[in-house]
Amino acid sequence: MKEDAAAAGTATPRDVAVRISELRRAFGPVVALDGARLEARAGEVHALVGENGAGKTTLLSILAGHLRPDAGRIEVDGRPVAEGRAWSAREAWSLGIGMVHQHFALVPRLTGRENLMLGVRRVRGGWGLPTRRLGERLGRLELETGLRVDLDTPVEALTIGERQRLEILKVLLRDPRTLVLDEPTSVLAPPEVEGLLALLRRLAAEGRAVLLVAHKLDEVLEVADRITVLRAGRTVLEAARGEVTARSVAEAMVGDAGALDAPARAEVRVGEVRARWSARADGTDLELRAGEIVGVAGVEGNGQRALARTLAGRATAAEGRVELPERVAYIPQDRGREGLIGSFDLTENVALGRHGDPGVRTGPFGLALRWRLLREETGALIEGYGVRAPGPGARAASLSGGNQQRLVVARELHGRPRLVVAENPTRGLDVAGARFVHDALRELRSRDDAPATLLVSTDLDEVLSLADRIFTLVRGRLVEVPAAERTREGVGARMLEALP
Amino acid sequence: MIRARWWGPLVGVGLALAITSLALALGGYDVSAALAALWRGAFGSEQAIASFTLKRSVPLLLTGLAVALAFRAGIWNIGAEGQLYAGAVAGFAVGFAGGGLPAPLLLPLVLLASLMAGAVWAALPALLRSRNGTNEVITTLLLNFVALHLTGWLVQGALQEPRGVFNESAPLPTAAHLPTLWPGTDLHIGFALAIGAAGALWAIFRFTRAGFLIRAIGEGPEAARITGGVRSNRLATAVFLASGALAGLAGAVQVTGVDRKLYDALSPGWGYTAIAVALLARLNPLAVIATAIFFGALQAGAAGMQRSAGVPFAWVTVVEAIAVLGVLIAARERTPR
Numbered sequence: 001m002k003e004d005a006a007a008a009g010t011a012t013p014r015d016v017a018v019r020i021s022e023l024r025r026a027f028g029p030v031v032a033l034d035g036a037r038l039e040a041r042a043g044e045v046h047a048l049v050g051e052n053g054a055g056k057t058t059l060l061s062i063l064a065g066h067l068r069p070d071a072g073r074i075e076v077d078g079r080p081v082a083e084g085r086a087w088s089a090r091e092a093w094s095l096g097i098g099m100v101h102q103h104f105a106l107v108p109r110l111t112g113r114e115n116l117m118l119g120v121r122r123v124r125g126g127w128g129l130p131t132r133r134l135g136e137r138l139g140r141l142e143l144e145t146g147l148r149v150d151l152d153t154p155v156e157a158l159t160i161g162e163r164q165r166l167e168i169l170k171v172l173l174r175d176p177r178t179l180v181l182d183e184p185t186s187v188l189a190p191p192e193v194e195g196l197l198a199l200l201r202r203l204a205a206e207g208r209a210v211l212l213v214a215h216k217l218d219e220v221l222e223v224a225d226r227i228t229v230l231r232a233g234r235t236v237l238e239a240a241r242g243e244v245t246a247r248s249v250a251e252a253m254v255g256d257a258g259a260l261d262a263p264a265r266a267e268v269r270v271g272e273v274r275a276r277w278s279a280r281a282d283g284t285d286l287e288l289r290a291g292e293i294v295g296v297a298g299v300e301g302n303g304q305r306a307l308a309r310t311l312a313g314r315a316t317a318a319e320g321r322v323e324l325p326e327r328v329a330y331i332p333q334d335r336g337r338e339g340l341i342g343s344f345d346l347t348e349n350v351a352l353g354r355h356g357d358p359g360v361r362t363g364p365f366g367l368a369l370r371w372r373l374l375r376e377e378t379g380a381l382i383e384g385y386g387v388r389a390p391g392p393g394a395r396a397a398s399l400s401g402g403n404q405q406r407l408v409v410a411r412e413l414h415g416r417p418r419l420v421v422a423e424n425p426t427r428g429l430d431v432a433g434a435r436f437v438h439d440a441l442r443e444l445r446s447r448d449d450a451p452a453t454l455l456v457s458t459d460l461d462e463v464l465s466l467a468d469r470i471f472t473l474v475r476g477r478l479v480e481v482p483a484a485e486r487t488r489e490g491v492g493a494r495m496l497e498a499l500p
Numbered sequence: 501m502i503r504a505r506w507w508g509p510l511v512g513v514g515l516a517l518a519i520t521s522l523a524l525a526l527g528g529y530d531v532s533a534a535l536a537a538l539w540r541g542a543f544g545s546e547q548a549i550a551s552f553t554l555k556r557s558v559p560l561l562l563t564g565l566a567v568a569l570a571f572r573a574g575i576w577n578i579g580a581e582g583q584l585y586a587g588a589v590a591g592f593a594v595g596f597a598g599g600g601l602p603a604p605l606l607l608p609l610v611l612l613a614s615l616m617a618g619a620v621w622a623a624l625p626a627l628l629r630s631r632n633g634t635n636e637v638i639t640t641l642l643l644n645f646v647a648l649h650l651t652g653w654l655v656q657g658a659l660q661e662p663r664g665v666f667n668e669s670a671p672l673p674t675a676a677h678l679p680t681l682w683p684g685t686d687l688h689i690g691f692a693l694a695i696g697a698a699g700a701l702w703a704i705f706r707f708t709r710a711g712f713l714i715r716a717i718g719e720g721p722e723a724a725r726i727t728g729g730v731r732s733n734r735l736a737t738a739v740f741l742a743s744g745a746l747a748g749l750a751g752a753v754q755v756t757g758v759d760r761k762l763y764d765a766l767s768p769g770w771g772y773t774a775i776a777v778a779l780l781a782r783l784n785p786l787a788v789i790a791t792a793i794f795f796g797a798l799q800a801g802a803a804g805m806q807r808s809a810g811v812p813f814a815w816v817t818v819v820e821a822i823a824v825l826g827v828l829i830a831a832r833e834r835t836p837r
Contacts (some may be wrong), residue, residue: 314726332726339727352716352728355709368707424654 016078017209018063018097019176023072025058033069034233036186039226040209043401045200047220048213050230051253051430056213059230060182064093064099099491102183104167104413110155112149112166116173134173139310141172144292145202160300161192178209181429185219188458192299197223217246217431218461220293231255253431256468269486286471286478288419288452291445295467296456296478297491303476306327308333308423308456325418329451331437335401339408344395346389346407347371349396353411361433385410386436402433409440420444426462434462441466508786516836517738524811534809541804542797550685552803553757557763559584559770561634562750564777566618567702570743571737572705572783574718579625579640580747582647583618588749588755589651590617591829592659592669592762595755599611605677610676611752618748619741621647626740630733636740647723652747654766659762669762669780678757688757694792697746701785714739747771773828774825795820 020038024031033055040046052054061067063074065088074081076095092099104116117134142148149165158166164184171179181200185193200223204210214220220227227244229237229252237244237252288294288311298304309315309442312330332338340349351374354360362370376391387406389399396404405425413420422441426434444451456473457463463470470481472494481494517535524531542553563580570577591614598606621643628634652667654660659669678688704711716724717732724730750770759766777795781787802816 309726312727330727334722337720337722339723341716341723343719344716348712348716351712352723354713355728361709362705365707369709369712371707 007483017042017076018211019065019075019078020074021073021075022306023062023074024070025055025062025072026070027175032233033062033072033304034388035235036072036076036230036233036234037238038211038228039238040211041205041226042177042209043204043224044225045204045210045212047224048211048230049217049227049249049253050434051219054230055233056230056251057182057261058233060099060180060213063092063097063180064088064341074082081439089131093176096175096177098171098174098179100164100167100171100179100181100184102320104163104164105321106170109154111154112151112169114136114157115155115166115168116151120379137173138169141169142204145199146237147172147199161195162268164188164196172203176208178211179203180211180213182213184212185214187217188300190355193219219248221249229253250431256428288454290418291450292468293441293445293453293455293466295463295470296454296457296473297463297481298456298471298495300458302473303425304458304473305333306476307473307478308421308454310420310456312421320361327415327417329412329415329417329420331405331412331420331422331423331425335404340396340404343395345393345395345445346382346387346399347375347392347500350374350378350381350392350405350411354415357415381414385440402429402436405429405433406436409437413440413444416449417451418449420451421456422453423456424458425455426457426459436468438462460491463487464491504514509782509791512780512823515826516819516823517689519822520815523619523818524815527779529811534805534811537805537808537811538798538801540801542801544804547685548685548800548804550682553793553797554682554691554799554807555686555688555796556799557792558688558690558694558757559750559754559767560773560777561691561698561789561792561797562753563747563771563774564792565694565697565782565785566743566746566750567778568781568783568785568788569701569714569739569746570719571778572737573627573644573714574721575736575740575743576637577622577625577640577740577743578621578637578775579643579744579771580750580774581767581769582640582644583621583744583747584751584754585644585647585651586621586744586751586766587614587618588751588762589654589659589745589764590614591752592672592755594667595672595752596659599673599675601675603679606675607678607756610756611749612749615745616748619745621748622744623742626744629740629757630737633687648765651762652767655762655764661761672756672760673707676753676756677760678753686758688753690753690757693749695754695789696748698785700788703784747774773820776820779824 011057016039018038018040020036021127023033023036023038025033036047036059038048038059039068047455048056048059051264058067076097081091081095107118113134116138117131138151141178145166148167149162151166155163155166156219168179184196188196197219200210200212204225205329209256212220212224221241221244221407224241226240226250227237229234229249236255254326296304306315311324311328313324313328314330336342339350344352351360351369351371354374354377355369358366360370360374360418362368370383375392381387382389382392385406387399387410388403389407396407399407406465409425422437425437425441429437441453444453455463455466464486470486471478472481472491472492474495479494485491487496521531522535523537541548543549548757563584566580566583567577591610594613595606595610598609601609604808625634625636625639625643627637627638655667655669660666661668661670679689681687681689705715713724713728713730713735717730717735718730721809723730725732751766754766756760777788777791780791780794798816798819802811802813804811805811805815
């Protein structure tokens with residue numbers, strides 16, 4: 001029936017796999033969902049977009065059976081489910097809803113095959129591992145979807161993209177009719193994103209409904225057949241791909257067209273900052289000048305970490321020379337682990353980056369810290385950078401991802417650094433959060449004592465929009481991209497060229 | 501990291517007393533008589549307070565601080581017991597050999613020796629941890645047995661009393677005795693020393709950069725290294741050694757303040773109880789004073805309970821364990837998914 005509809009082409013209205021209407025859910029005084037609607041159809045890729053806090057995660061949690069809605073209806077394949085009661089994760093599964101979470105549930109030490117085996121039920125009457133049955137099903141799935149993963153390597157040795165494909169494979173093994181993915185592209189590099197989007201289209205083409213939660217509009221517009229925009233817990237836009245533009249979707253998300261326009265480009269100044277770094281024995285020299293943003297584009301795992309850490313003075317160069325200025329600001333990629341301590345309050349997190357500064361030290365030999373001063377400074381940073389937090393005494397873990405990153409950016413950029421190293425600074429942030437980070441980096445160029453900035457990012461668009469000069473980083477080697485080739489295609493071609 | 505609501509410890513203690521009462525009743529004991537005896541044994545008189553409760557709390561306080569310091573830095577030093585023995589042996593050896601020196605000169609030397617010996621006993625686990633990432637729980641625990649049996653071997657050999665009958669050493673010269681703090685009781689100035697150590701440690705955590713960074717490597721080692729620029733391996737090693745030194749000090753304070761001899765089983769497991777002391781105090785050095793005295797009182801009271809209500813001493817171990825379990829239950833924090 002479903003396949004008939006899919007085969008009949010777009011003219012026939014497809015079966016609605018999941019219909020959510022008037023969904024409502026509050027957490028105490030905070031209303032997360034306030035009448036959200038959504039219709040995901042079989043054979044289509046459906047994108048759910050919205051800013052952080054728009055209610056996407058709550059909606060997904062309800063759909064997955066982890067949360068109970070306060071009100072509203074959920075229909076799966078036309079049948080209402082769990083009216084007036086919570087439904088369980090198991091029930092969601094049995095109705096054919098498969099979730100691929102943002103954080104993968106894989107055992108790092110086990111191979112891909114072993115991880116898959118954990119998700120397969122025991123063969124009836126047998127005690128052994130279901131190796132053969134699993135093998136058959138994997139073969140079939142690979143034929144159908146072209147999804148290939150190295151199954152004999154321990155998961156900890158796989159790239160993020162490979163782990164994600166494994167996670168998707170794990171969910172597909174249970175043969176869901178609706179596949180839900182929570183921000184799957186946020187962890188991937190551009191080429192991997194292409195692959196994932198192609199995979200999602202194939203999965204939909206086989207008659208599944210694919211529901212995709214995403215931040216990045218261009219990806220959404222590329223892959224989705226239909227789009228639902230959530231804002232402040234409400235569905236504000238439901239449309240087919242053909243009916244919207246990137247701008248209309250963005251406006252629906254933000255609810256304010258004026259906030260979208262980027263500020264004018266700042267003037268570039270040349271100064272005295274120099275940093276040299278040799279990537280390989282054949283040595284690539286990199287010079288960073290004050291007032292300039294140098295972008296390093298590349299696919300994850302090509303030495304970005306080492307480059308960023310070396311230039312931030314957090315790691316020593318294996319070879320070659322690095323001349324760094326005294327004050328280096330570092331915005332690390334993993335803010336939750338590397339940039340902040342969740343159990344510390346905001347003042348302590350500011351102190352973490354400032355404790356070496358003579359201005360905050362006091363007492364004999366500068367052994368003590370001036371906590372009152374630090375608390376005042378933290379208060380000022382919260383105000384000045386628009387960190388949404390109850391105060392300097394709030395724990396960092398209680399802040400949303402976007403506000404955590406605001407705090408990190410505020411702390412790092414406030415101390416008049418001479419060099420700023422930012423490593424995937426907008427990863428996992430929503431439109432507003434990313435815009436804040438981009439504006440903060442752009443603003444640096446117009447300072448009187450403008451620092452040199454190194455932006456290491458796997459987000460090619462980010463590099464293209466911010467950087468004055470662009471390098472590609474492939475297998476640890478830096479190659480400058482000529483000014484004429486600073487386009488998506490040009491940089492992409494350079495990246496491929498650098499491969500042997 | 502252990503994080504608790506402030507009332508967690510109170511709930512733990514309350515829970516412990518309630519369960520103990522119930523168990524005593526089920527065991528056929530007169531609960532009110534037993535609890536009264538417990539109270540009298542711990543706080544019933546000046547002697548009970550000073551010579552029993554507070555005196556017993558001194559080694560618990562010092563080892564409790566050692567554990568709290570290490571745990572704060574994310575170092576799971578389970579070896580306070582062994583470090584205590586190492587400190588006791590070194591302190592005794594110096595005190596015994598330096599018998600001719602005047603007390604004001606000898607005592608600092610004794611205490612210094614015990615600090616160093618405790619640090620040395622922690623050095624191997626600290627080194628293995630920073631060099632190879634070897635799990636310190638295993639290494640420190642194993643070294644406890646080495647220290648215990650090495651002490652036993654010494655008091656049956658090189659350091660045995662001249663007649664060679666008992667498994668103990670000859671007595672320390674009086675110059676190596678810690679002076680009394682509370683006249684007329686057995687309470688020695690080791691108690692004041694331990695309180696001072698707790699205050700100092702509290703101030704370090706509260707005000708100093710070093711204390712802040714120690715907490716940082718415990719709570720977020722990656723962030724401390726990447727954002728804080730802390731050489732966390734080096735700092736962790738230093739904290740590990742300091743923790744060992746504090747536990748070593750506990751050994752010498754016990755030998756010079758109370759035993760005045762070296763015994764083969766000089767500690768009834770203070771280094772292990774110290775873990776409970778530190779956890780119950782939520783690793784706060786000032787709170788360690790309270791929990792150490794609480795555990796000291798339990799042990800003092802248990803002796804009284806055994807004497808006058810016939811309740812076996814082992815019951816106290818039960819109370820201690822339930823108190824810690826109670827705190828851990830109350831400490832359970834809801835984490836959002």
